[in-house]
Amino acid sequence: xxxxxxxxxxxxxxxxxxxxxxxxxxxxxxxxxxxxxxxxxxxxxxxxxxxxxxxxxxxxxxxxxxxxxxxxxxxxxxxxxxxxxxxxxxxxxxxxxxxxxxxxxxxxxxxxxxxx
Amino acid sequence: xxxxxxxxxxxxxxxxxxxxxxxxxxxxxxxxxxxxxxxxxxxxxxxxxxxxxxxxxxxxxxxxxxxxxxxxxxxxxxxxxxxxxxxxxxxxxxxxxxxxxxxxxxxxxxxxxx
Numbered sequence: 001x002x003x004x005x006x007x008x009x010x011x012x013x014x015x016x017x018x019x020x021x022x023x024x025x026x027x028x029x030x031x032x033x034x035x036x037x038x039x040x041x042x043x044x045x046x047x048x049x050x051x052x053x054x055x056x057x058x059x060x061x062x063x064x065x066x067x068x069x070x071x072x073x074x075x076x077x078x079x080x081x082x083x084x085x086x087x088x089x090x091x092x093x094x095x096x097x098x099x100x101x102x103x104x105x106x107x108x109x110x111x112x113x114x115x116x
Numbered sequence: 117x118x119x120x121x122x123x124x125x126x127x128x129x130x131x132x133x134x135x136x137x138x139x140x141x142x143x144x145x146x147x148x149x150x151x152x153x154x155x156x157x158x159x160x161x162x163x164x165x166x167x168x169x170x171x172x173x174x175x176x177x178x179x180x181x182x183x184x185x186x187x188x189x190x191x192x193x194x195x196x197x198x199x200x201x202x203x204x205x206x207x208x209x210x211x212x213x214x215x216x217x218x219x220x221x222x223x224x225x226x227x228x229x230x
Contacts, residue, residue, distance in 0.1 A: 044159070044207065106158030106160070
């Protein structure tokens with residue numbers, strides 16, 4: 001069965017500093033990979049997704065992620081964090097094209113706190 | 117256009133009661149998903165509709181949970197004989213029929229069972 005691990009439950013970063021959130025997955029084939037962000041009381045908003053092709057994916061709000069097949073990882077990065085980036089971030093995997101209805105398996109999330 | 121909407125935003129009920137949670141997907145989206153997010157955890161898949169039919173209900177925890185989508189648009193998640201362990205945020209998502217399309221999530225319904 002597929003699984004997603006986000007090793008860091010909480011991360012505190014200073015405003016303007018760089019941010020990297022880790023995500024490791026277990027899947028029988030190369031899955032589709034996603035990062036979502038959830039602000040308090042809000043639904044999930046998609047930051048970026050990877051299906052195929054270039055392993056460095058650009059997303060919204062200045063985020064990017066890199067797919068590394070050899071490490072089964074899909075880490076999220078942002079060069080300079082803004083106070084508004086304080087939120088919870090979820091990595092998710094979905095099955096390859098056409099399989100299993102594209103239902104997503106999520107990691108446990110990483111809560112990001114931004115210090116002024 | 118409007119995003120995915122869910123009603124109510126909050127629902128407080130007593131143990132043993134019946135509840136219905138509603139999801140209005142984005143117009144034209146044929147696929148609809150329900151997920152459950154317990155406190156401090158990531159969302160967990162419950163059920164997936166393609167059109168009117170439940171294509172995959174493998175995530176429903178037991179037979180107290182049921183969902184319908186009679187006209188292929190609005191969906192209702194129904195929970196019978198609620199238990200305290202059912203307390204969670206229930207999220208709905210929809211997407212177009214294309215296999216690589218994004219799932220768009222609603223704001224969720226926070227269910228509290230006393």
